[in-house]
Amino acid sequence: MIGAGSPFLERHRLRPIEAAWWLVALAFFFVFPEYLAVATSVLVMALFALSLDLLLGFAGVVSLGHAVSYGIGAYVCALINLAGWHEALTGALLGGAASGLFALAVGPLILRLTGLPFIMVTLGIGAIVYEAANKAVWLTGGDNGLPGVTLAPLFGVFRWSVFGQTGYLYVLGWLLVLFYLCRRIVASPFGMALQGVRENPQRMRLLGAPVLRHLVTGYAMASAMAGIAGALSAQTNAFVGLEVLSLNTSIDGLVMLVLGGVGRLYGGLVGAPLYMFVQHFAQQWNPYYWMFLIGGLLIVIVRLSRGGLLGLVDDLLRRVRRGEGT
Amino acid sequence: MLYGASYGLLLCIISIGLVVTMGLMRVVNLAHGAFAAIGGYLAMGLLTPLGVPFGAAIAIAVLAVALFSIAVERVLYVHLYDASELDQVLLTVGINFIVVAGLTLAFGPNVLPTRLPPSLATSVDLGFRSFETYRLIVLAVGIVVVGALWLAIERTSLGAQLRAAVDNRSMAQSIGIDVPRLFSIVFAVGSALAALGGALGAPLLPLEPLYPFKYLVLVLVIVALSGFGNVKATVFVAMFVGIVDTAARYFLPDSGAFTIYVLLIVLIVWRPEGLLSRRGVT
Amino acid sequence: MSVPALEATGLQKSFGALKVTDDVALRLEAGSRTALIGPNGAGKTTLVGLLSGTIRPDAGQISLHGRDVTRDALAFRVKQGLVRTFQVSSLFTKLTVLENIFLAISENAGASHDLWRPAGRRRNLIERAEGILERLHLIDTRHRRVSEIPYGEQRLLEIAIALALEPKVLLLDEPAAGIPTDEVGVLLDAVASLPPDIAILMIEHDMHVVRRFATEVYVLVHGRVLTVGPPAEVMTSPEVRAVYLGSSGQSRFAGEAHGA
Numbered sequence: 001m002i003g004a005g006s007p008f009l010e011r012h013r014l015r016p017i018e019a020a021w022w023l024v025a026l027a028f029f030f031v032f033p034e035y036l037a038v039a040t041s042v043l044v045m046a047l048f049a050l051s052l053d054l055l056l057g058f059a060g061v062v063s064l065g066h067a068v069s070y071g072i073g074a075y076v077c078a079l080i081n082l083a084g085w086h087e088a089l090t091g092a093l094l095g096g097a098a099s100g101l102f103a104l105a106v107g108p109l110i111l112r113l114t115g116l117p118f119i120m121v122t123l124g125i126g127a128i129v130y131e132a133a134n135k136a137v138w139l140t141g142g143d144n145g146l147p148g149v150t151l152a153p154l155f156g157v158f159r160w161s162v163f164g165q166t167g168y169l170y171v172l173g174w175l176l177v178l179f180y181l182c183r184r185i186v187a188s189p190f191g192m193a194l195q196g197v198r199e200n201p202q203r204m205r206l207l208g209a210p211v212l213r214h215l216v217t218g219y220a221m222a223s224a225m226a227g228i229a230g231a232l233s234a235q236t237n238a239f240v241g242l243e244v245l246s247l248n249t250s251i252d253g254l255v256m257l258v259l260g261g262v263g264r265l266y267g268g269l270v271g272a273p274l275y276m277f278v279q280h281f282a283q284q285w286n287p288y289y290w291m292f293l294i295g296g297l298l299i300v301i302v303r304l305s306r307g308g309l310l311g312l313v314d315d316l317l318r319r320v321r322r323g324e325g326t
Numbered sequence: 327m328l329y330g331a332s333y334g335l336l337l338c339i340i341s342i343g344l345v346v347t348m349g350l351m352r353v354v355n356l357a358h359g360a361f362a363a364i365g366g367y368l369a370m371g372l373l374t375p376l377g378v379p380f381g382a383a384i385a386i387a388v389l390a391v392a393l394f395s396i397a398v399e400r401v402l403y404v405h406l407y408d409a410s411e412l413d414q415v416l417l418t419v420g421i422n423f424i425v426v427a428g429l430t431l432a433f434g435p436n437v438l439p440t441r442l443p444p445s446l447a448t449s450v451d452l453g454f455r456s457f458e459t460y461r462l463i464v465l466a467v468g469i470v471v472v473g474a475l476w477l478a479i480e481r482t483s484l485g486a487q488l489r490a491a492v493d494n495r496s497m498a499q500s501i502g503i504d505v506p507r508l509f510s511i512v513f514a515v516g517s518a519l520a521a522l523g524g525a526l527g528a529p530l531l532p533l534e535p536l537y538p539f540k541y542l543v544l545v546l547v548i549v550a551l552s553g554f555g556n557v558k559a560t561v562f563v564a565m566f567v568g569i570v571d572t573a574a575r576y577f578l579p580d581s582g583a584f585t586i587y588v589l590l591i592v593l594i595v596w597r598p599e600g601l602l603s604r605r606g607v608t
Numbered sequence: 609m610s611v612p613a614l615e616a617t618g619l620q621k622s623f624g625a626l627k628v629t630d631d632v633a634l635r636l637e638a639g640s641r642t643a644l645i646g647p648n649g650a651g652k653t654t655l656v657g658l659l660s661g662t663i664r665p666d667a668g669q670i671s672l673h674g675r676d677v678t679r680d681a682l683a684f685r686v687k688q689g690l691v692r693t694f695q696v697s698s699l700f701t702k703l704t705v706l707e708n709i710f711l712a713i714s715e716n717a718g719a720s721h722d723l724w725r726p727a728g729r730r731r732n733l734i735e736r737a738e739g740i741l742e743r744l745h746l747i748d749t750r751h752r753r754v755s756e757i758p759y760g761e762q763r764l765l766e767i768a769i770a771l772a773l774e775p776k777v778l779l780l781d782e783p784a785a786g787i788p789t790d791e792v793g794v795l796l797d798a799v800a801s802l803p804p805d806i807a808i809l810m811i812e813h814d815m816h817v818v819r820r821f822a823t824e825v826y827v828l829v830h831g832r833v834l835t836v837g838p839p840a841e842v843m844t845s846p847e848v849r850a851v852y853l854g855s856s857g858q859s860r861f862a863g864e865a866h867g868a
Contacts (some may be wrong), residue, residue: 005751006704009734012726062412115411122544124591138751189727193720198709199700206660206698207715209684214720217539232524247542251419258416291427302413303405 008195021269022176023068029168042276043171044233048249049180049256049268050175056254057263058186060198060260061111062300064250065122066226069099069131073227074234075133078146080235092174092231099227100220107216114201123247130245134227145241149234159209167236174232175269178225185221185249194218244300255294258301261308270309340523340541341564343516357420358520359370359542360425365391365521367433384525388518395517399510407509413562467526470520611674613688613779613807614637619658619668620840621651621831628654629665632833636777636807643839644811645820646828647851652811653695655828656779659809660692661685672777689776693766695785697810699754704764706750710739712772737772744768744798761789766800778802780810784817815843827851 007171025041028039055061085091103246110121110125133140140146153159185191194214201211228263234240243249252275253268275294280289301308307315331337402421406414455473470499490498499505614636621629628651638643657663657668670678672688680688700708713733715721728734741747744764749757751860754765763783770778782800783799784792799821802808812818818825818839825842827834829851835842842848 003573006706006710008703008707008708009728055330062415064512110635116348119354119411119415121591123542125547128591181650184726185723187726187728188724189714189719189722189730189733191709191713191723192711192727196700199702202662202682203698203700204711204715205682206692207664207687207712207769209715209720210683237655254416255419260413264358288427288430291423291430295420295423295427298416299402302409302420304418 033194046272055222061124065126067249069223069226070230076232078234078240095231096224097227102225103220103223111215249273261310343519354414357421362520364522366524369525391521392514392518399513546605609684611697613766643822648830691781695781760787
């Protein structure tokens with residue numbers, strides 16, 4: 001078989017175990033109808049984390065400002081909606097496009113940097129955009145945000161119920177489509193080149209690779225995806241607030257991704273529910289205990305290697321296989 | 327102008343520790359602000375409920391944080407010296423989370439009201455304007471600390487070791503400088519300085535549990551623009567930031583807040599190695 | 609005379625107070641087999657760095673097939689056909705042999721713009737990759753990680769990658785360094801089998817290799833070109849012998865003189 005044995009060239013093959021996540025997500029819809037609203041926000045964050053995975057796990061770009069892409073998508077979608085365009089799918093796409101354009105504009109300038117200077121710039125951009133949104137009350141509603149996002153029935157048929165059924169399946173559908181896209185991108189020659197850039201950018205240059213161009217493309221895609229996530233947030237919450245642009249959100253996404261495992265595509269999808277779960281239950285205990293937990297978890301993960309939950313599972317499986325005698 | 331200067335010096339005190347730490351140990355320490363916050367809270371905690379005299383409260387807080395930081399350094403940071411940037415970010419963010427949670431648990435989620443002892447809460451008339459005594463004190467302390475630090479680095483043997491290690495770590499090690507011990511000392515000093523900044527600055531930079539995250543960007547800005555390990559630059563940069571930020575907020579109340587951020591981005595993209603460093607080899 | 613494949617004039621490079629490259633001029637015709645020798649610290653690797661674009665010269669000009677590339681970026685020069693290998697292997701250690709060379713082929717073929725088709729399904733690229741691996745006897749280890757293959761094979765892989773980039777000018781930095789003597793043969797055969805119209809510059813310490821491979825030798829000392837000429841001439845030159853101080857250096861030449 002062509003390429004059999006080289007993991008990167010095998011990436012595109014579907015593995016049966018993958019179905020597990022999607023089946024669970026679908027089952028959730030039937031088993032826990034009363035939690036759909038919360039679950040929908042989990043799915044939105046999962047999408048956000050997935051977009052960050054593309055940026056961090058595959059392109060190797062450490063950004064603390066990914067919420068900017070998220071927030072731009074959210075606000076643009078909300079503004080379009082409030083201006084009169086109520087169609088859901090195109091609204092989300094337009095939000096994503098806005099974020100993508102932002103990345104195309106900013107990327108070529110900042111992606112020349114690496115390491116700490118780059119991290120700082122992402123922090124700086126995040127702070128500027130936040131402050132700008134804060135001040136531009138006429139546009140963003142400032143502290144009060146933009147309420148009142150209403151959506152026309154999906155495909156003209158499915159109405160948006162208060163119980164969030166349409167919402168959940170809508171977001172799940174987006175997640176599925178975008179996940180599939182991510183999968184293909186990561187398995188493509190471009191995806192390989194991007195990962196090469198992550199591993200050794202100078203070596204890639206010595207192969208004649210247009211490193212900056214690859215990075216900007218990767219960044220634009222991750223940004224657009226985050227923008228769609230933001231738009232979905234605006235649509236399903238019927239509201240957008242300044243939170244979407246905050247450092248908090250950027251860090252949340254990062255933590256979720258790391259919890260699940262970076263560079264595995266499913267990391268964000270596993271980490272988001274885990275994070276929200278911990279947050280939800282620890283918060284009942286005491287509002288701030290969850291921060292202890294998450295902080296502790298981060299430290300543990302860094303100390304034990306960054307594989308996250310999925311990494312742990314991989315390690316266990318490997319040990320089991322070795323135990324069975326190879 | 328004086329406001330800007332005192333603000334700047336305060337930032338400077340907090341930032342210097344980080345500049346040296348990052349320069350020497352090459353660790354992205356996002357939790358530096360946490361030490362400042364702890365210092366501030368400790369000092370205030372000693373001052374108000376327990377009635378410890380002001381100077382003593384600050385001194386105790388600083389010492390406590392220094393000792394605490396050595397423990398943290400030996401246990402956690404020591405593993406970061408060769409780790410990737412992402413790992414460093416994650417670990418220090420984790421520490422931040424824990425500290426914020428701890429502070430909220432101990433002191434509640436709101437801004438801690440700080441009351442200066444009556445002897446300090448006065449104004450001094452300098453002829454053309456009257457200024458709060460406290461700001462003058464901060465200015466004075468700032469100058470003394472920075473001066474002492476500069477002397478220590480330029481004139482003492484420890485300082486020489488530090489400069490050597492910043493320049494070339496492996497070289498320094500091979501000529502017998504005990505680098506791990508140096509790290510611990512430097513880290514403790516850096517954190518102590520942060521604590522000093524936090525404690526001293528409590529009336530100027532209000533203490534709240536989110537303190538570590540709030541001033542993170544500003545401190546990192548200063549550090550980045552100074553170039554890592556470049557203490558002299560830090561003084562200038564911090565002063566510059568302090569004055570520009572204060573002036574901008576004063577003269578342009580609407581856009582003041584983000585003038586400094588725009589400046590930061592322009593500067594960093596233009597000169598990633600820091601403003602005053604020399605252009606190195608490719 | 610046609611336009612030279614690679615020409616450099618007046619190259620200067622200093623690191624601080626140390627002048628590493630001092631007014632160096634170099635000329636490679638298409639199809640030339642040139643060796644660059646000199647004692648340690650002479651600045652050979654720096655020179656290759658300047659030519660390939662990894663290091664920026666303080667002064668001087670470099671042109672590739674008549675086109676001035678002095679200001680051009682590394683990746684651009686590679687696309688124009690100027691390829692180099694490294695003294696210490698610089699490969700993607702976590703990837704397999706096949707994946708390493710696939711990356712090179714993919715970039716060379718412009719396939720890295722493809723966002724959609726899975727890399728594993730690009731038959732033509734994979735076949736090209738396997739073809740090159742076959743020529744260098746690396747085909748059997750193609751699915752092993754680079755970090756797990758013997759050093760000799762890693763050096764071969766470097767050459768394979770260089771070939772995959774369809775070079776017109778190839779700069780080899782001590783390709784045989786660190787390889788056990790019995791395996792050097794494979795590598796030299798590979799170099800010998802390179803297309804005749806490529807210009808090759810090789811940094812080497814081993815005089816046997818130089819003799820076998822080169823038609824022209826540049827001798828670099830303290831960043832300056834001491835002399836240029838055919839191997840026999842250069843190696844019997846008293847000037848050059850004087851430069852290679854120490855018994856190991858002398859015996860290298862002594863061995864040659866006795867027709868080793």
